[in-house]
Amino acid sequence: MAQSVLLTGAAGRVGSAILDGLADDHEWRLLDRDPPTDDHPGEFVVADITDGEAIREAMDGIDVVIHLAGDPRPEAPWDSVLTNNIDGTQTVFEAAVDAGVEQVVFASSNHAVGNYETDERTPGMYRPEDAYRLDGSELPRPSNLYGVSKAAGETLGRYYHDEHDLSVVCVRIGNLTQGHPPIDYERGQAMWLSYRDCAHLFDRCIRADYEYEIVYGISDNDRKYYSLERARDALDYDPQDNSAHYDGEDQVAEPDA
Ligand SMILES: NC(=O)C1=CN([C@@H]2O[C@H](COP(=O)(O)OP(=O)(O)OC[C@H]3O[C@@H](n4cnc5c(N)ncnc54)[C@H](O)[C@@H]3O)[C@@H](O)[C@H]2O)C=CC1
Numbered sequence: 001m002a003q004s005v006l007l008t009g010a011a012g013r014v015g016s017a018i019l020d021g022l023a024d025d026h027e028w029r030l031l032d033r034d035p036p037t038d039d040h041p042g043e044f045v046v047a048d049i050t051d052g053e054a055i056r057e058a059m060d061g062i063d064v065v066i067h068l069a070g071d072p073r074p075e076a077p078w079d080s081v082l083t084n085n086i087d088g089t090q091t092v093f094e095a096a097v098d099a100g101v102e103q104v105v106f107a108s109s110n111h112a113v114g115n116y117e118t119d120e121r122t123p124g125m126y127r128p129e130d131a132y133r134l135d136g137s138e139l140p141r142p143s144n145l146y147g148v149s150k151a152a153g154e155t156l157g158r159y160y161h162d163e164h165d166l167s168v169v170c171v172r173i174g175n176l177t178q179g180h181p182p183i184d185y186e187r188g189q190a191m192w193l194s195y196r197d198c199a200h201l202f203d204r205c206i207r208a209d210y211e212y213e214i215v216y217g218i219s220d221n222d223r224k225y226y227s228l229e230r231a232r233d234a235l236d237y238d239p240q241d242n243s244a245h246y247d248g249e250d251q252v253a254e255p256d257a
């Protein structure tokens, strides 16, 4: 069934991947501090996620919030991630509870666990024959202050689920690139998320029933160090793409049937 969905950070890259795949599948209300530059489905609210009143108003009549807005830079300074990623995310969760929203999907990141990639494990863990997997049950181990802010967002989600009964899924997104996986970047190929799989994954986050989940958001790459098991089990995620099917920029194998 189509849901009424508020998409924060709608003007960005992940927002574009979601809307490219799902524009006609749900009733969208889009929100970003930057106004839209292209055609878009539904209404567009220009607001900052730290503005509690505007965010609460944007959630009227909404079933599901996909919360993407924030500073996505791994090198972002503390004042920016504190304001945009931590304070902004708390504002979004609080407004969701106040508005009676049922589910919040939080865009977390590989950088929340980036320091599992130790000198001893790399680059072996990026290769297809390596069996090492993170599965979402491990503690955060951030690789920068941006990763700390994403771990904080996951913990806020845990709190709002336990105290306020909100259904929350945190998606530790890998490396989203359009068209083909990153070139000459083993780590990026191991955590590649195609646009098609991104849209499908967020569709499953909108439609599935869950309590509190942490899942990894990557395609079904031969190289991987993130398990897809929780995303498959909890969300019925069924990725179609695989970075091994690309030779540089060209696709050299058909997606699995
Ligand atoms: N692109 C990727 O591969 C990955 C992205 N993510 C996360 O996904 C989310 C989206 O990332 P991208 O689309 O790549 O970034 P982006 O920079 O393309 O989009 C982010 C959007 O959020 C908006 N925004 C930022 N701060 C805001 C605020 N205070 N109030 C309202 N809007 C605000 C920006 O205007 C922008 O349109 C981010 O939270 C990022 O940390 C996580 C892992 C990987």
Ligand SMILES: O=C1O[C@H](COP(=O)(O)O)[C@@H](O)[C@H](O)[C@H]1O
Pocket: 072, 073, 074, 109, 110, 111, 173, 174, 175, 176, 187, 188
């Ligand atoms: O969280 C994020 O991760 C991706 C991939 O990280 P990288 O270290 O391989 O670049 C990054 O591209 C994106 O900007 C960021 O938000």
